[in-house]
Amino acid sequence: MTRFIVVGAGLIGSSIAYRLAERGHPVTIVECDYPGAGTSGASFAWTNSNEKTPYSYHLINALGMRAHRELENEFGACPWFHGGGAVEWRADANEAQELAERVQRLTGWNYAAEWIPADRLHRLEPALARGASGDAKIAYFPDEGWVDPGVYIEFFLGKARTLGAELCRETVIGIELRADRVTGVRTASGTTLGADVVVNCTGCWANDLGQDVRLTFPLAPTTGLLVVSAPAAPGIRRVIRTSGVNLRPDGAGRIMLHSEQDEKRFTPDSSREETMPVAAAMVERAARLCPDLAGVRPEAMRLSRRAIPGDGVSAVGPVPGISGYYAAVTHSGATLAPWLGQVVAAELGGSAREPALQDFRPARFF
Ligand SMILES: Cc1cc2nc3c(=O)[nH]c(=O)nc-3n(C[C@H](O)[C@H](O)[C@H](O)COP(=O)(O)OP(=O)(O)OC[C@H]3O[C@@H](n4cnc5c(N)ncnc54)[C@H](O)[C@@H]3O)c2cc1C
The missing domain is CATH 3.50.50.60 (FAD/NAD(P)-binding domain)
Structure with a gap:
């Protein structure tokens, strides 16, 4: 062998x-x-094939999503996998336009993507503030999820x-x-x-x-910055993506937060003093969407490098x-x-x- x-x-x-x-x-x-x-x-x-282009790259990510689902048939319980889909809305006009084009492209590729009304968003995510999405159109990607x-x-x-x-x-x-x-x-x-x-x-x-x-x-490689909240149990159930911040549950009552804009200014060696104020601001932005996050401390920050050919x-x-x-x-x-x-x-x-x-x-x- x-x-x-x-x-x-x-x-x-x-x-x-x-x-x-x-x-x-x-x-x-x-x-x-x-x-x-x-x-x-x-x-x-976040398990997804949402922003992946060209089609060949979208396809392998879609195959990855399917493989995650198939692990349940193979092993029964998969405690690392959390389905429930992802929701996304964009307050910024250019970003909203990009989201609309993306939803159209993805449905054309037979990827599960739909527009949902605000009351459906609030049934999916009751911890969000009423009106959290403002006037923005809300996209729902029901087959997405995240892993531990x-x-x-x-x-x-x-x-x-x-x-x-x-x-x-x-x-x-x-x-x-x-x-x-x-x-x-x-x-x-x-x-x-x-x-x-x-x-x-x-x-x-x-x-x-x-x-x-x-x-x-x-x-x-590019630098990634993730923030993990204290275990405030704010009741977020799935991946939520917005113009200011992305968030998802991280287990044990914690929330993981991410912002593409914020991480650009850091390197893997950036100090806690540099990243902490940014992390706190990220939690504050998230608290405008989810009031139970008000006053919650960022507990950890993780700087890393993406493995990108x-x-x-x-x-x-x-x-x-x-x-x-x-x-x-x-x-x-x-x-x-x-x-x-x-x-x-x-x-x-x-x-x-x-x-x-x-x-x-x-x-x-x-
Ligand atoms: C901020 C951020 C957000 C991300 N978000 C997503 C997302 O939402 N969805 C998604 O699908 N992906 C996401 N990714 C990408 C994903 O996390 C990576 O593609 C994945 O973790 C890569 O895994 P890996 O096993 O290839 O590499 P790694 O996890 O880096 O593993 C490589 C291992 O090699 C070891 N190693 C290195 N050098 C040596 C050596 N000389 N000898 C022995 N061992 C060595 C290291 O210690 C390490 O454990 C994200 C990445 C970042 C940074």
Whole structure:
């Protein structure tokens, strides 16, 4: 049986490792920190194919959403997954126009998207202030949801380990090459781990494994800022997206908040002093929509880097001219993880190449 090393125990690595182990392969997962320590542990983790273009990218995200639903048939309870859809309205005129065009595009692609009246919004989200959406049209995307990345990763890593996969807490500092074939990885402790195939699931660190330049491709990571409220139990039930702030439940009475505008001014090294006032302002904006958030403290802020290949879409597959190496690097990984786990393990196990991944091969960069 082909022996695999999966580098990185985030949403993507844990999914692929489990599906490889399920197929009977010996798998070693090498993780330099704790599982979920990377981008996955600092993700809004909204499962959607809402703003994804072109169509081929929309399609793989829609397949990711379906794969999340299918996990329920496979495992019964999926405590990491929270359905219920997402609601969105835009006070800003340009943003409202973009939303209208998006709803039209998505319905044309057979994606569940509809306009709902304000009283339906208030039945879906009774914790919102009356009139929270003002005069804006309200879109509802009933098939969307969100995941708890930590719960997902714990489950899939646990399943992989039950099937014999090993988790090795080491930092990869080199990828072993013999002629044009990868033969394993070198770690910071001086160990060399051998494998027939190395699967790089290190997200935004994918080029930082001390590897030959032929195993790299362009990345364009951006900084993400998420704010988690104190456990104020404000009763928000699903993903809510607006011009000023996006929010969703985060478990145990907490709310997760995100604002694309705010995060642009930060780097992963920004200090708590810099981010805290922005976090507090974000909660205040959310409190205008949801009065129970008034006076609630931001409890945590998470700065991270998005794993984005240079042209903005996924990079999943081998690189040209070198065997024994496969990369799976993508934004939207919370949505894509269960589907990628299945199709990547199938390809690596010798099945035909997945047609839906055709536009997303790293080879396009070479
Ligand atoms: C603010 C923000 C919001 C987001 N919102 C969404 C969303 O709403 N919906 C969605 O679908 N996606 C979203 N994403 C994207 C999604 O979170 C990522 O695509 C996903 O988490 C990537 O997972 P990963 O497993 O590839 O990477 P990671 O989770 O980063 O895992 C990589 C792992 O590799 C390990 N590693 C790195 N270097 C080494 C090394 N040398 N040796 C060993 N191990 C190493 C790291 O410690 C890490 O654990 C968001 C991301 C951000 C930042």
